[in-house]
Amino acid sequence: PGERRISVIGYYNFGERTDTAIARIDVRGGGVVQAGEDRSLEFCPADRTIDLENYLLNADSGGDWLPNSMIELDPTNSGDYLYIVSNSCSADTARLEVFIWPGPDVSLEGPDQLCAGEQGILSLEGDIDPVDSLVWNTGSIDSSIVVDQSGWYSVQIWYGEDCRWSDSLFVEVNDELAFSDSSLLCVGDTLLWRGQTITQGGIYEERSSGGTGCDTLFTLDVEERMGVEITEDIALCEGESRTIYGVEIDTVGEYRFTLSSAMACDTQVVVRVERREAISLEVEGTVCAGEVFDFRGEAYGLGGPYEIVSEVEDGCDTVWQLWVYEEQYEELAIQGPERLCAPRADLEVVGIPDAELNSSSWNTGAMGLRTTIDEPGVYRWEGESQNGCVYIVEREVAECSICEIAIPNVFSPNGDGINDVFEISSSCELIDFRAQIFDRWGNQIIESAQSDAIWNGRDYQPGV
Known part of the structure; x- marks a missing residue:
C-alpha cells in the first residue's frame, strides 16, 4: 500500500512535454462474496405476498434484487428473479426461477334457476386434463352432476404442487306460479282475456314465462249466464195511473223494460197491466147474546147483514159484506120433576144440541146434558158453545109432598x-x-x- 508516481516525457518538434499521474493503492480485506445457489421455485396461486430472501440458500446478506424480492402469488408474477451481492474485491449473482401455477382453465357452468320438477346439470367446462383430482360437495368425483333441489353446490380441484381450486354456485328451484280468476259472460257478449276473445262459458288456460324462467299458469273460469227476465203483474183501479221504471202507465197492456247492470247481465222486465174492480169480500161472524162483534175497529151488537167500504192507498176500494149471526138458544131449559118423590130422578138440558157444545157440566159434577139427582135442591148447568158463548140454566127441585x-x-x-x-x-x-x-x-x-x-x-x- 502506498502512493505511486509515474511521469511521462514526450518529445516533439518544438521541444518536450511531461505529465505526471499519482496512484494511491489501498489493499482491502473481505475476500470473495456468495450470492447463493440458483433455484427453481413453484408456488400455488394465493392471495398473499412472499419474500424471496426466505428462499435463498448459502447466500450472503445485504445484496440487491432485480426486480424485487417481495412478490404476490399471482401467475402473472412468474419469471426470473436475480439476487446480486458484491464488494470491492468480488461480486456474485443467484438466479431464482419462480413459477406460480395458474388456476386450471376450467369454469363451473350450469343453471342457477330451475323450475319445480326440472333437473339441471352443473359441469366443469374447459381443459380438465391437468387436473389431478376433483370432488363435489355432493360426494361426486365426476366432472358434472345433476341437481333438482335448491342449495349451494361447490367443487374442489387439486393440481400442480398440491394446489387447490374451488368454485360454487347457488341453485334456486322456483315453483310454478298459478293465478286463477272467474268471470261472468252474458249470452251474446264477448270477453277479452289475455289476448283471447271468449264467446262462451268454460275454463280457459294460458301459460307464460315469468322472470324466473318458470311458466306461470293463468286460469279463467267463465260462467255463461242468460239475462234475467222478470214478469210483474200490476192491477190499476178505475181512473188510476202508476209510474213504472220512470214511465207513467194508465192503460191496460204489456210493457217491456231493460235494466242494465254493470256487475251482471241485463234484466228484462215484462210488466202486465190489467184493470181491477173494487174488491168485494164476504165475512161471517157470530156474536153471543148481550155481546158485540168487533170487525175492523167497529162493534156490531145485533145480528144482520152489513156493508162496509174500505179505502186503501195502494189498491182499489174493498167492499166487505158482513153477516153477523146472534147466537141464541131461546128454549134452553132443564127438563125434569119439580118435586123429588122417588129415590132418584133425571134432569136433562133441552134446547141446545150436545154436538154444538165445546163443554158442559153440572154442579153435581156430572158432564154432558143429563144428570141424576137423589135429593131436593137447586141444580145448575153451565155450557160453552163452539162459538165461545156461555150458557147457564138452573132448576129447583122441591121435596115431595x-x-x-x-x-x-x-x-x-x-x-x-x-x-x-x-x-x-x-x-x-x-x-x-x-x-x-x-x-x-x-x-x-x-x-x-x-x-x-x-x-x-x-x-x-x-x-x-
Missing part, C-alpha cells in the same frame, strides 16, 4: 065443555102412569100412559 089423585067414575062426552073427557088429576107430578079401559064384556078399548084426556067416549054408544 102427599099427592091427592082424583079418578072420576062418570063423564059426559056431549060437547058442552064440562066433563067431556075422562081424565085423572093429581096434586103432584105423576112419575109412572098407565090406564086401561074395558067394556062390559071385558074387551079393552083404551090404553094410555097420559093421565089427562085419556078418553073422549066417542065412537061408542051410551051404556057401553
